[in-house]
Amino acid sequence: MSSDEVRAIGGEQVPYFRTPEFSAVMLENEKLILKFAKAPSGSKAVFMTNSSTGSMEAVVMNCFTSTDKVLVIDGGSFGHRFVELCEIHEIPHEIIKLNHGQKLTKERLYEYDGQDFTGLLVNIDETSTGVLYDSEMIGEFCKKNGIFYVCDCVSAFLADPFDMAHCGADVMITGSQKVLACPPGVSIIVLAPRAVERVKNAKVKSMYFNLADALKNMERGQTPFTPAVGILRQINARLKEIKKEGGADAEIARVAAQAADFRNKIKDLPFEFVSESPANGVTPLHPINVDAYRIFEILKDEYGIWICPNGGDMKNTVFRVGHIGNLTHEDNTTLVNAIKDMLKRGLILR
Ligand SMILES: *Cc1c(COP(=O)(O)O)cnc(C)c1O
Numbered sequence: 430m431s432s433d434e435v436r437a438i439g440g441e442q443v444p445y446f447r448t449p450e451f452s453a454v455m456l457e458n459e460k461l462i463l464k465f466a467k468a469p470s471g472s473k474a475v476f477m478t479n480s481s482t483g484s485m486e487a488v489v490m491n492c493f494t495s496t497d498k499v500l501v502i503d504g505g506s507f508g509h510r511f512v513e514l515c516e517i518h519e520i521p522h523e524i525i526k527l528n529h530g531q532k533l534t535k536e537r538l539y540e541y542d543g544q545d546f547t548g549l550l551v552n553i554d555e556t557s558t559g560v561l562y563d564s565e566m567i568g569e570f571c572k573k574n575g576i577f578y579v580c581d582c583v584s585a586f587l588a589d590p591f592d593m594a595h596c597g598a599d600v601m602i603t604g605s606q607k608v609l610a611c612p613p614g615v616s617i618i619v620l621a622p623r624a625v626e627r628v629k630n631a632k633v634k635s636m637y638f639n640l641a642d643a644l645k646n647m648e649r650g651q652t653p654f655t656p657a658v659g660i661l662r663q664i665n666a667r668l669k670e671i672k673k674e675g676g677a678d679a680e681i682a683r684v685a686a687q688a689a690d691f692r693n694k695i696k697d698l699p700f701e702f703v704s705e706s707p708a709n710g711v712t713p714l715h716p717i718n719v720d721a722y723r724i725f726e727i728l729k730d731e732y733g734i735w736i737c738p739n740g741g742d743m744k745n746t747v748f749r750v751g752h753i754g755n756l757t758h759e760d761n762t763t764l765v766n767a768i769k770d771m772l773k774r775g776l777i778l779r
Pocket residue numbers: 480481482483507552553554555556581582583584604
């Protein structure tokens with residue numbers, strides 16, 4: 430859910446954008462994103478008009494080649510997306526396959542120690558199962574092995590603690606429609622200095638996904654092609670809201686409290702938690718003996734409440750409740766009351 434201010438901008442005319450005014454908005458966006466990501470000095474941000482899968486693809490295309498050997502953490506649909514991208518772009522890779530909900534232990538990761546890996550791809554919150562991976566522990570492993578470290582923080586950015594400089598991530602990806610709580614359509618790639626160098630020297634066979642071109646344009650607060658101007662203005666308002674309310678740590682604490690409140694309120698309901706290592710952004714739940722997708726449909730059609738179904742092979746077994754954006758503890762109560770009503774009606778089984 431978006432804030433009122435962000436929604437109001439959605440109703441305005443979209444201005445022409447090759448102007449000093451729009452460049453100022455973009456440069457302010459960059460400054461705040463770098464600050465909130467705790468990016469090391471010399472980092473750059475580029476704003477891509479695509480969903481975050483486009484940015485995942487751009488990063489794979491611009492940062493790796495057939496001479497790399499990349500380790501991919503595959504614990505759910507988003508980890509698997511990185512595997513597919515490596516396949517499509519013919520990047521040599523190996524996979525650490527985790528069961529749904531399973532966390533990545535140090536023991537498991539260090540099975541791959543000292544094996545000439547050059548890159549690592551991970552989704553810090555694997556949003557399909559709500560598993561939070563330890564960005565610091567993985568960062569140490571990457572540092573030790575001289576590995577180029579890519580963090581998909583699409584749903585973790587501003588929901589879970591993440592310190593790009595401290596964990597040593599080279600790349601961080603996020604998107605407009607997760608904690609930024611804006612409409613979908615814009616995705617952001619933060620490049621630490623080592624990634625900036627790598628991207629500048631890349632020979633990527635793509636016009637739209639050429640990150641060197643995006644970096645060059647961003648020096649003056651512009652993009653190579655027409656961006657989603659309206660959404661970038663909404664992101665600007667939202668970033669300033671977050672700043673005014675105490676910055677990244679305050680927003681992370683707010684999301685964490687929203688998640689804790691919900692998890693506490695559903696303790697006695699007949700759902701199993703999916704994640705061994707829960708991220709703050711979302712709670713995936715497994716209802717016992719009931720179709721998870723039906724719960725999504727009934728809440729939407731009969732109660733006017735939107736939760737999030739799962740895709741792929743978790744479609745009928747897992748649904749997810751989000752804790753990001755303009756939500757309150759009151760909203761949690763409304764949802765829990767609806768679920769209790771469904772229990773009473775026999776739509777959810779004990
Ligand atoms: C939402 C999300 C994405 C991107 O999804 P799009 O539909 O392409 O915006 C990527 N990775 C993670 C971890 C996500 O949560």
